[in-house]
Amino acid sequence: MATRARTDQDYGDTSSNDGKVDTRTEREKQIDDWLPITSSRNAKWWYSAFHNVTAMVGAGVLGLPQAMAQLGWGPGMAVLFISWVVTLYTLWQMVEMHEMVPGKRFDRYHELGQHAFGEKLGLYIVVPQQLIVEVGVNIVYMVTGGQSLKKFHDLICGDHCNDIKLTYFIMIFASIHFVLSHLPNFNSISGVSLAAAVMSLSYSTVAWTASVKKGVQPNIEYGYKELNPGGTVFSFFNALGTVAFAYAGHNVALEIQATIPSTPEAPSKGPMWKGVVVAYIVVAICYFPVALIGYWMYGNSVSDNILISLEKPTWLIASANLFVVVHVIGSYQIYAMPVFDMIETVLVKKLNFAPSFMLRFITRNVYVGLTMFVAICVPFFGGLLGFFGGFAFAPTTYFLPCIMWLTIYKPKKMSLSWITNWVCIILGVALMVVSPIGGLRQIIKDAKTYKFFN
Template sequence: MGTEAPSRTSNNELDTRTAKEKAIDDWLPITSSRNAKWWYSAFHNVTAMVGAGVLSLPFAMSELGWGPGVAVLVISWVVTLYTLWQMVEMHEMVPGKRFDRYHELGQHAFGEKLGLWIVVPQQLIVEVGVNIVYMVTGGKSLKKFHDLVCGKNSTTGVFSNKSCHNIRQTYFIMIFASVHFVLSHLPNFNSISGVSLAAAVMSLSYSTIAWATSLHKGVVENVEYGYKATTKVGTVFNFFSALGDVAFAYAGHNVVLEIQATIPSTPEKPSKGPMWKGVIVAYIVVALCYFPVALIGYYTFGNTVEDNILLTLENPTWLIAMANLFVVIHVIGSYQIYAMPVFDMIETVLVKKLNFKPSFWLRFISRNTYVAFTMFIGMMIPFFGGLLGFFGGFAFAPTTYFLPCIMWLSIYKPKKFSLSWITNWICIILGVMLMIVSPIGGLRQIILSAKDYKLFS
């Protein structure tokens, strides 16, 4: 399953294209640079996965309970590692051709038109959804940092530093967005590798702070591990929403082919080698972040934990303030990782379909418009927990848990009841169940949050 041509011309179709078409491919974000190292794959994948999701895992545990919670975490880790391996393998399954984008693999598996309609809407929902949630996360974490530094009393709302004033979360989301109006003009994945590395380091740092501080704090007085909801209906809906939270935490699949596209490939050394090496390192880091935060956070606070564990922790103030700042730096990198494939789609349509000339101004206007859109939506509906549950189930479950398995069955056609056939069908059944139930819980949570919310508060 190697590939027959190196570097930028690894896709044989490029050889038949005009100079203009080659120039366009060299300009588009995904195909413009193919000199990434294996460790780029590692920190891009860490940045893509360990994000807002890890902070909600103790809250998800409080809605799942000990037994189901641990089981869902472990199963998700194993299933998503397996489906990620499938995608890495399928990137160069056709000799001489590379599937540089998720939808290109979908088109190969399901047909030119159907593949596009199956993959693109779901991938866009995931990537745009993540960017909106990260706008909210960045704004919330900035506000928390500001309030901690200013010595805000969580009970009275009074600042110990008299020069400080209460600032709306909306403004902090705008401050967070202002960074992206600059960073979004970095041309491709390799150009954001420095931002991504910083983000990956930050994710490990704030995850460690979250569980270590929880452990140091010790179990809170009168801790309860029972379900928070007072009714059976509420408990069931919360359980569904928590499944979406966990699904949201494993979202790297939506950008994995685009990341692999940046790695050079030859028949002797296909890109799947270094890519898989990076993925293994990334998944070890994911385990080191997810499991301690989820289990220790829930053990410490029980069902009183908030949907972002750093909002639950107050002391030591300087450490929690620093952790919130780390979150901000991390979600800056994560936003860029998920925005890059969206930029690629937008620019492909503008240049190839609408025949705009590739230029700085085209990129400037289209990318700024996208950043402004995600900022505006984030300011309107900052329901962090509900958004995680809703997006996690609605789109992350298909693209992460079972779409790679369907593609694998469609392309490789393993023998019925073989190990590969059974494994893929188990993943598909689990993923479809997740896709059906978790958006129901997430949507209910959004509706409940909306009751007490004023627009642009």
């Protein structure tokens, strides 16, 4: 991994206000100009907006109605709102910390972790969690893309086509990424990301408007679906992880901000925060109507993917599933790019491989192939959301930025900043402990009736 934070060359000059100069060797400059995160810094504030929308509004929004069913009206609304506020606060912290040291930019999550916790400890704390999140999201999006393609096929064909296994649709979805994964950096996927952001707003709107059109279902029940208290508690835990999964953009926030130009007079945090605010408004417009209306219309019988519960009008639901496919294509790339950066950094900086097209071609194709294979083996959408949401998303989204803030800035004990951060840490740790339990139970339940490569 790259352990050196970027210096004053990011300001477009060879020196910064504190007199430091760019001390990189020619080879280091060539490598940084080749790596995905640092090769392009000409993004505008609206790039931040749609990259963050694409990173956040994804598969998670489709699972929110079922999360509401597992949580109940009161707890569900509270968890959704508190998560929105807490994650907006922790994302603001990350934006602020990107350039806290004059002449440096923490372009990667683990670089900020190293500044807070030390060179080695920072890597050990941040990198495993970030990799679990990003690889986990890519696996879930492989499943989501395959499921949505299958749903689109089944709706369009009706009874006139032969049934095709989900496995093949996941492979079709993966084939797109065997091509797109060779785009070199974040700015090169901006068009894909913009299309994905528009699609996320589109299919979210379709999900709740089609639910309203269908109306409240007969014999609807809003009570907990599990028949015993133990099952209800585990489902509650799983739902917490599903909500945590829905607020996941922090894992690529610093990498997105790294693409924005910066000068001492106009630091990148200005346009980045502007984009984040716009993104969070879009998140609220997507999440709250889908979660509340979906649960209101279907009660506790709602599917773990709201679009699966909807059948008519056929053309509209088929279109919505196609929107989902386009969106998760962009989301996959947003989360894969930092992973590519980590892999390529290790290969060229630690193992001394020469930066080349062939190196990139092999590593990225292998990565896409592995995520495809795991998705085919474990296509359990609801359980995967809960498990990954709690196990890795809670730390990197809910409380790791708060721990870094306390470590670096050391706010006065019992001050508003100190109290706020500790509340976020306590809530995040509780979420991290309980939600993977519910998610793992859901995966085990689903696995009982599943046939591999079906």
